[in-house]
Amino acid sequence: MLKIGIILGSTREGRVSPQVGAWVKEVAEKRRDAEYEIIDIAEFKLPFLGEPGGDTSGVAAWSEKVAACDGFVFIVAEYNHSITGALKNALDYLRVEWNNKAAGIVSYGSVGGARAAEHLRGILGELLVADVRVHPALSLFTDFENGSVFKPKEVQADSVHQMLDQLVPWSTALKTIRS
Numbered sequence: 001m002l003k004i005g006i007i008l009g010s011t012r013e014g015r016v017s018p019q020v021g022a023w024v025k026e027v028a029e030k031r032r033d034a035e036y037e038i039i040d041i042a043e044f045k046l047p048f049l050g051e052p053g054g055d056t057s058g059v060a061a062w063s064e065k066v067a068a069c070d071g072f073v074f075i076v077a078e079y080n081h082s083i084t085g086a087l088k089n090a091l092d093y094l095r096v097e098w099n100n101k102a103a104g105i106v107s108y109g110s111v112g113g114a115r116a117a118e119h120l121r122g123i124l125g126e127l128l129v130a131d132v133r134v135h136p137a138l139s140l141f142t143d144f145e146n147g148s149v150f151k152p153k154e155v156q157a158d159s160v161h162q163m164l165d166q167l168v169p170w171s172t173a174l175k176t177i178r179s
Helices: 017-029 059-067 085-092 114-126 154-178
Strands: 003-008 035-040 071-077 101-109 129-131 137-139
Touching: 003 017, 003 154, 017 035, 017 071, 017 101, 017 154, 071 114, 071 154, 085 114, 101 114, 101 154, 114 129
Parallel strands: 003 035, 003 071, 071 101, 101 129, 101 137
Antiparallel strands: none
16 A cells, blocks of 8 residues: 655644644545555754754654655645745755655645745655645635634645545556656
């Protein structure tokens, strides 16, 4: 069975990515077409890449976790029109572990996180990750109460299913060239 990692892309205090990730996992598991696991980059405590004296003890576990996945759903918060520094750092720590896998993006922000998702697409392309077209974009104004309590509109679950309808076959196909 395929293994799809749902990567929480924010580590900031007060983040809502755990709420969004849990909801995506709940929607995804109803499909029974893959094993879905939430992967919280905050748990790996990755220091900034290249910074001397940083505790790199979480890097090996991060590498193993990413390598074990066949595909990903990135939960992406938009900060300053881009992805978080923590997500960029986590992506940069690895190379071959990302190669020839597929990814979907679920973003959120004032304009649905669209700008962050577009930045992420460019980074994923460089890492040889094939991102799928359908992109659930969650608005801080309509899918969250007070910007902090996640209450997605019903249509958003349909968008997640459509994204997964693309992600699962792409992950399956790319698995054949990694074997």
